[in-house]
Amino acid sequence: MREDGVGQRGLREEGRADIARPGLRGHAGDIALTDDAGFQRQLFWALWAGVLLLKLIVAARLPLFVDEAFYWQEGQHLAAAYSDLPGLTAWLTRLGVALGGEHPFALRAPFLVIAALVPLLMVRITAREFGPRHGWQAGCFALLLPLAGTLGLLALPDAMMALATLLCVDAGARLLREVSAASALELALGLTLGALSHYRFIAVIGVGFIALLLLADGRNALRDVRVWIAIALGASAWTPLVAWNLGNADAGLRFQLVDRHPWAFHADGIAFIAIQALLVTPLLFAALAHASWRGRHGALPATRYLALLGGLVVLGFFTLGFFADTERVSFHWPLPGYLALIPLLPGVLALWPRPLRAATWLLAALGLLAMLGYYVAASTPQTRARAAAEKWYPANFAGWDELADAVRRQRERMPPGTRVIADNFKVGAELGFALSDADIPVLDHPLNHKHGRAPQLDLWGLSHRGGTDWSASPTLLVVGVTEVSYKHLLDRYHALCDMVGPLPPPTMLNVDHGRQRFALFALDRRREGPCTTPAMAWIDAPAGAATVGRKFEVTGWAFKDGVGLERVEILIDGRPVASADYGREYAGLQKDWPPSNDPQHPYVGFAAPVDLEAVESIGPGRHWLGLRLHGRDGSIEDWSEQPLQLR
Incomplete structure (x- = not known):
């Protein structure tokens, strides 16, 4: 062992000499001692x-x-x-x-x-x-x-x-x-x-x-x-x-x-x-x-x-x-x-x-x-809101405190003993931490399987099967709308109908201009009838982040399965500025959304001239364009907003 130790010391000295004289050998990692270790330690x-x-x-x-x-x-x-x-x-x-x-x-x-x-x-x-x-x-x-x-x-x-x-x-x-x-x-x-x-x-x-x-x-x-x-x-x-x-x-x-x-x-x-x-x-x-x-x-x-x-x-x-x-x-x-x-x-x-x-x-x-x-930006609500239209928006950090507050308010309006059910493991875990309840049931969701959490939820007995597990007790169903890509959102709504029946008018929570979006459904009984879902919409013009003058036109489409929409309002920064002409023919839309059962198809298009000339409180610069969708069942849903630059 002594000979091995001497050999190792010799190699270490040789390696240090290599770096001290890089022109000779200069092996990476074999270094020479110098006299400024004190500064390096302080640093x-x-x-x-x-x-x-x-x-x-x-x-x-x-x-x-x-x-x-x-x-x-x-x-x-x-x-x-x-x-x-x-x-x-x-x-x-x-x-x-x-x-x-x-x-x-x-x-x-x-x-x-x-x-x-x-x-x-x-x-x-x-x-x-x-x-x-x-x-x-x-x-x-x-x-x-x-x-x-x-x-x-x-x-x-x-x-x-x-x-x-x-x-x-x-x-x-x-x-x-x-x-x-x-x-x-x-x-x-x-x-x-x-x-x-x-x-x-x-x-x-x-x-x-x-x-x-x-x-x-x-x-x-x-x-x-x-x-x-x-x-x-x-x-x-x-x-x-x-x-x-x-x-x-x-x-x-x-x-x-x-x-x-x-x-x-x-x-x-x-x-x-x-x-x-x-x-x-x-x-x-x-x-x-x-x-x-x-x-x-x-x-x-x-x-x-x-x-x-x-x-x-x-x-x-x-x-x-x-x-x-x-x-x-x-x-x-x-x-x-x-x-x-x-x-x-x-x-x-x-x-x-x-x-x-x-x-x-x-x-x-x-x-x-x-x-x-x-991480500082992700922890600052104002910064998150300004970044709502950006790719780096920290979605997995955003909206959970606001959701917990909304759930508390909704439960206060519901009967004692109302239980909370989440539609995916993210909502269940985040609400569980905020409400100090580690046993919030979770519906079957593609996210649970994608992230390998479905087997664990099954072991805990927290996998809720919807209709087959339903009871007469009042329930607050919390749905993470933006956890599903938009092209699959209507399918997800119909899957929820299969699990819990037609959905009642939701309380929609838009966080950071709707970049994070949740739907809260107060369920007190098993509903029957055609699948009723939250509204779906799209703004064709102006495009997101477009620059427009004080007068411009907003066009697009919107529908609400099961009952249909009564009217559509145009919002700037959450404030109504125009009422749309809703019910225009929008041919071919139902082919893009085959499951849709809105009784008004194909008359689900809208157009609205917006005139801000007399609205002094909305000045030039960046604003947020949104929609307020009024359902025939009395529901009122604010749609996600998109940035707009006013000249």
Whole structure:
């Protein structure tokens, strides 16, 4: 062992000399000690404290993301594993609200603490392998890397996955030097936390094992029984998830590995490079790629290990992108690979020209601020409202507080004992958190299956089958209208009719000009007759965001299945400004909406001349154009608004 230790020290000195004299060899990650570690330490702690303070402020104001709400609901039904995840994320949400109360900040508190440990562990790994100065630098980049710096803002599995990844990285690097009980125990801890966090951690395990097999020192470490005991302990942590899948027809595994992925080649995967370069920031992305490439031939086994582990994880997810799910968020999947490469980053940047290094630092800082800025925007109602017509509108954060208030008001007008039923898991979980009720029943909905939550709702007994489960007790049905694409909305309304019968006049809630839209139905009995739905409408002219004068014409169509519409009003900023000529022939519309049974077809078109010359309160600039739809059943529904620029 002494000879091996001397050999390792010699390699470390050789690697440091390589970087100190880059013209000779310059292997990435093998670095020389310098005398400015004190400044790097001060910079790290300033960044660590500043980023943490910003995240605490944002986390206290940010509305609950829909996945966070469902993890809270899982935490209120404690189990060893769930349909979408292992148990640890739900347990942490339960811990947060148990200690801090039913508030989003309390829910996120354990994740913020875990995320704060990630850069500290990064400093430890890098400083031990490559020296203190580069350890502090790596810690800084673990804070500035946007995907890592925002960890913990949301109560999601990624914070614990990041910590588990670094524990395994640290243990692997130590095992390459010398197998010890401490390093084996750290490996077992990392493998266990990862197994309890997410299915995706399998990628870290598999690639880490391959990286060790590719290195002579790694193969030597794998011959030690202590390493295999650690691996066995980590493998045992998957037992609850395996047991859940065995008891539920592999529903979770099938969703994660089969149902959500097309498993057919698609060229969209090439966008991975552009998306990752944008999210990581371009120069930092290039530096990490450089570190992976050069590190393959580093003087130290740890350098080669980190380069292989990080590079193969990122490359693996890049390849997967050509065959896997493109509908749901996946940009954060390669984060474990970037974390493994960050210890090599200071050595690579030491070889770059000073202006390029400065630009890398600056772009990374700006990238982190941009991502934090997005969350600030998502937490600000005024900003969300102004962004209602933009693609980046944060729909999964928006409208839940307003919906909870509307539900409370509606229940006050209904008989005591009125129960709430949600039409999808998002509404059920968000309302559950706001109303402190983790047992809100949920109707069958495509979203429940798309996100793998339907089996879990079934296990909790919260899957409501509509008519077959109906009782005489008064019920408030809450429908997330904008959770269904517009072309499928009428089909969804008719599916609701099949489940609960013809729908009564709804209370419509438009949040942020209708970008988030909910319908509340007070149901006191099983209704009979043709399917009656909320109104459907479309403005043909003027187009969204069009610029018009003080006089213009609004044309389009509108219908309401079951009963029809009586009249249509034109709104500017929620204020009626004209009454439309409704009932014009609109040929062919029913062919576009075959299920529609509005008795007025095809006379469902409208036109309205709008004259704002005498309306001084509506001046030039941006305004919002909307419709007020009056049904023949007495219902009044405000339609979603679109931006309009007045000259």
